[in-house]
Every structure is written in structure tokens, then in C-alpha cells.
Amino acid sequence: MSKILNKNIENLLKETLIAEELIQPALSEHEANKIILLVHEFISGSGCIRNYYRSITSSKEYRNREIEKKISLSKFHKEVLRCWEIFPKGFVKDVFKLYFYPIDDLYFNNDSDNKHIRYIMLALSNKTIAKIMTKGSFLKSAIFTRSIIVFYLVQFAKMNLFKKEEDRFMDAGLFAAEGSDLDLWEAQFKQMMDEPINKKLRALTFENAMQEAINADKVMNQESQDRAANCFGVGKTGPKKEDALSRFIGKLVQIDLANNKLSEWIEELLEKSKSYFRTDKKSEYEKFLDSDNPNLLQEFHHLHPKIRNLYLDDIMVKKDIPNNGINLYIDISGSMDAITLWEGEENKITSLDFAKALAVEMVGQKLIDQVYLFNHNIIEYESNTESLAKIVALGGTNISSVVNHIEENKKNALIITDAMDKCDKHSELVYFIGVKGASFRMFSKDVIKKYSNQGQIIMFDGKAIKNIGINGEIVNLKN
């Protein structure tokens, strides 16, 4: 299967470049490649056709087949991929345009009647209601396009695998069977689309695409959506994991869900860590005339004239020295993803998901200067929502090296960790947030004592926020 995919990528882009588009104006090469690669990635895994396969195989028509004629998911998927090879890529671009651009900006370029089948397919692909969401949005238009294309590929695969030879009136390249007349061809296609199972599958296609687009809107602003649209799709070197975009949006929704369910805890944790760093803030007094704050001159006008008559040179003003921002260090050891912090009906939140939700919230509140991930190594990481959602657990932990790193940077830092490691260094710049299962007892005795005494360590187990005692033991917070 991957051979088909790898072989195709170069050809796919060449084919995309010359593919005839029914709707004008034409897509730019850059946009066309992006959308084709997104569709390609979507169909590279069998996940995208699983629901269709289930619906088809549970239909009466399929259940009545003899056992030897029954078809496995992988065979079905292979046929979908084969259909994709010959499917006209210009049609993909047309569907995308239908969703991305205002209809007033588009027109058909081809007067040829033998393209009418494409028109019928486009008419079936046109969901006016959805365009409120997709117009001008590459990501959401792409979500609808790839879902619709998969729907058609499933139709062709079904026709090839399940129907009798004489019933195959059209192949995935949209070529008519030999000798068939165009009117009959169209009538057969319309009849096929009107079959109850296909009506159901088409409704399922739009429903799923709509839900995914709504999810994308819920968890990402326009800027994040643009970035996300750019970072998915198969590279020239080969296919990535199947349907990374859907999994990515799903992950963001999950983190957002964590935020809804755990938002109060997150707020409280942030408040506690912020109040520690706030005490770190310094104030100095300087002479009014030496101050570089131009607003003081304006404020001076508001002073009572009697006060203004004082010697200016004697007036001292308070100057707050900012505490130089906060960095965030997230533990990405394997154990962070192994412990379930909270479990819902459909999904669970691991400690790592919680760390991500906390990070997303802090980035949203502009509390974070820089995000670092750590296991044995420390990696500087991008601090935007979509990057944070993509964090995955690796192995190993080295907390002491993180504390050293913070000392070198001379910047306040929050460490989210399950503390499955020893630590022999204390730093006043550090504030620890432990997650469920955190074992601070592995820290050196004098080090944990200092962190505990100075209020630099706290823990959240999914149900409550707790203190850590001087020996690394968990202590309930006093109300």
C-alpha cells in the first residue's frame, strides 16, 4: 500500500499541475499542491473509510452476499487507493474552490457536454450551508473537500468490488463504459446517488466534515488554522502518519475539553504560581527628573498647584522592576502519558494532556516567554497552540539539568513534571507543579525541604491541589 503512495507523490504533483479544472479561475500551483496532498494524506490510512465500510457492510445488499464474496477493510481500502490514482485531480481543485471562494468569483470554463457528469458531481458536492464556515478558510475548505473526495472514491471502489461487471457504468477516472451513451450514463450515476445507502453516506460525509470544521473553529483562531493548513499534507519524501490533521484537531478538542473540565484547577494553579513569582517583583525609587517614564510629565499636570511648587528635584517616584518573564518546562517522559488524570465517556486526559492544557492557557494569557520540553535533553519549543497540541511523550527525565538550565538562563520558570527523577539542586527561580503520581521523595532531602519551605512546590492529582511536605510527602492544603 505504501508503495502505491510513495510512487505516486511525484506523479501526483505533476498530474495536479496539468489537471483540467472545470471551475475558473484556476487555483495557484501552491494552493493546488497543498489541497491535493491533504487529500492524499487523508486517504493514505484506512481510518477515513472505516465508517463508510461499516455502513456498507451492514447493509442488506452486502449481508446477503456469499461469504467468499465478502470484502475485507484492507482490500476495500486498497481499491479506494487505486481509484484515487486515476481520479481526475482537477475535480479536487474544483470542489475546493466551491468551498473556498465566494460563488460570485467563479465560473465554468468548459462548454463540453461530456463534462456534465462532473457538473452533477459538483452539484452534489455543493453544500451552501457549510460555506458560511468555509469561505476564505483554507483549512475548513480542505476538510470538506477531502471528505467529499473520499465519499466519491468509496462509491467507485464499491462499484468495482461489489457490483457485477455489467453494472460498472463508469470508472474513477470518470470515463464511461464502452458503448454507453451519455444520458444513460448520467441517469445511472444519479440513480446510484439516490440509493438510500448512498444518501446516508453522503449525509454522513457532510455531518462529519461539519463537525470537524466546528471543532477547528472552537479550538483555533484564524491564524492557527492557517498555520495548521500549512503543516499537514504528505511531504515529497513519503507519507506521514495517516490523517494527522484530524488527529491534531481531535487532540486540540481534547485539550480544550480538559480546559472546560479542569479550568478552575488550572486557574488556581496559575494563581498560586503567579503569586510566588509576584513576590519576586522588585520596586525601586528614582528621582522624578531622572525617570524615563514620559507619562509622569502628564500626571504632573494633574497635581495640585501647591504640590507642584515643591522643588522638583526632591520628588521621588516609584519604579517597578519587572521580573523578567516566566519560562515553562514540560516533562515529556513516557510516564507523563501513562497516568490518566481524568477519564470521560469518550476520552481520557493524561498528565501530559493536562500539562498541554495548562501550557495552552498560559500562552493564551501571555504569561509565558518560552516553552521548553525536557526528558534527558532540553528542547526549546514553539509556544503556540497547535505546536503545544502536538507534543508527544518520549522517554527519560533529568530534573537537575533542567534546574541548571533555568539558573543559566536567570529567568523564572515553571516546571510541570511527574518528578520521576532525583534532583539535587535548589533554585529560587523555580516553581514546581507536580501531576498525579509525582514522587518528590526522590529529590535530595535538603533540596525538597527548601522547595517545600519556600512554597515553591505544589501538586495536582486530578481532584485536588495539594502541598508537598518537607520530606516530599503529599500534604492536603489547609482551607
Add this chain to the structure above:
Amino acid sequence: MKRKITTTLLGKEEEFKLMELAKTLSLPLLFVGKPGISKTKIVLDYFNSISNNCENASSKFILETDESTSGSAVKGNVDLERLFTESKFETIAPITSAKCILINEIDKASSMIRNSLLGIMNERVLFAGKDNIPCDWEVFVATCNEIPRQEKQSPFFDRFILKHEVSSISSKQMLEYYNNGGRDYKSIIEVNCATKEAMNKITIPNEKLTIFVELFIDIVSNRTLTYLPDFVKAVSCIWEIGIDQAMVKCAQIMISSDAAVKLISKLYSETQLAIISKVELLRLQRNGSQSEKCLEEIKSLLNLYKKKEVVCESFLENIESSIKSNLKLGKVSNIHLQTVLN
């Protein structure tokens, strides 16, 4: 009546319409979007179009805020001349006399500034101690790169019933911009004005208002919903669309695209949506025989609708006018069109 806006921007018609809506309804408008997508330029071009008649420095008030912008930037400064010549302590607050107000980077403004702005936005009064100075603005716009996550539900941002995310233009539009002179590009955009007379002529059926209110009463503040009827009428005039579409547009502007999708599925049946979709595609047709085939399909859908559902006359009127305007480019004879519509 149309407003002519001279602009060097391309692809910002929607934003200009929103500014016209803000002016018509006297509501503050918030533009959200990343740096460099012309938020400020849109506002300034629109300001110029309405202040041509009264072009003077005091007609506009533009403030760039940051964390250290002091309250006096809004509340005004002491009139030093009067203080020294007449010994009277008075403040000069240019914001009170401005017709057009633009506050940039509103998310970075201190709470002191925001509190001062609340009165100006809502009550149209600058509360200055014992004095309440009336404000006479026609357009009030604020911009920011993003609404801070923790402030999305805050009373301050809730005051902006009109919020809009300004997007970048597409690569195609950028190329069009280069081909039309690049940095020398200039065009005049015409935006419909929603006059009182035009708005008074519009009647919104109660059942449609009921659908909207019942659907969104729990997620939209009462304050926002009080504007709904005028909002729908103004949108209908400015965008030149029917009541149903105007209501959908309102849901999109006031709440979200998701809400607009929900409203559509309440306002229209599946057959109606299928008809709308087909009529929309008719616009793309360039071929006579294809258009006729498409019209045939619309005809059978219309028959189905008339047979199975309670017919809404305004829907049929809208469809008829859409078919007519969509066929302007096409080659279908009027005779055939009449057979479809009858």
C-alpha cells in the same frame, strides 16, 4: 444611497460593510487580526469617506494604547492656558468631540483606559468627576491582534456586539494587487447605506425572530439581542440580501459561523436548501444546454417543495430574483425561465 470609499486595499469589501453597519447601528466595532493585515488602514479609509465634509483634526481621535498609556490619554489633559490665564481647572478631552474614534491594540490597554472607554462606548458619556461630558461619535472602532483567552467573556469585550476577524488576502488576490499597480493600487468601493427610510420599509416576520431568539437566548446576552431587529434590517440593506439571509448573517456576526449554520437549518427545510444550492450553481453556468438542465432540476425541486411543504412566498420571491440575476450571464431564454417559475 451608496457610500464611496477610496482605498488602496484589495479584498476588504466585507470589512467596509461592517464599518457601515457599525455606523448605522451606532455600535462599537472590534477588528481582530494578526499584525500587517490592514486593520488600521481599513478604518482610516472609511473614516476619510465619512469625514470628507468635515475634514479637520478634531473629527478623528486615534489612540495607540499599550500597558503604560495613562488614563489622561482618554480622559484628557489639563487646559494649561485656562489654568494659567483664568485660574480655572478644566480638562480638554479630544475624544468627546471626535466623530470617528479608533483605539488600536485595545487588548494591551490598562483597566483604567478600558473603564473610561466603557462609558464612551455605551452611554456615550465621558465620566470625569462631577462632569459628564457627552460624546458625539459616529463610528467607534477598536483593534487588537487577539482577544486574550481569559477575557473572551469579559464585560469589556462583550460590549463589542460587532466583532470581526480580519483575514489575510489570498495569494491570488495578492497577485491581482501586483497586476493592478501594487503599492500604487487604488480603487473606489461602493457600499450601500442603510437609511432610516429603507430600514423602516422592512418587516421581519415574528416567527423568524422567534426562531432566532429561542435558538440563541441562552448564549447571547440580553443586551445584544435587543439590537436584533435593527441589526437584521441594516444588514439586509447594506448587503442587499433578503430577511432570511440577513438573519443568518446576523448570527454569524453576533455569535459565530457555527451559530449561523444552526440557524440556517432551522430557517430552511432540506428541499429549500437543495433549491438554494442548485440556484447557486446556476451562476457558474456558461453553457445554454447545461443551464437548461439545471433549471429543469430546480423546477422539479420547486414542485416537490410546493407539493410537500407550506410555501413561503418570500422564499419563492428570493429564489426567483436569484435565478434571474444568476442567469444574467447565461443563455437561457426568458420563455424557458417563466416555465420554471410557474
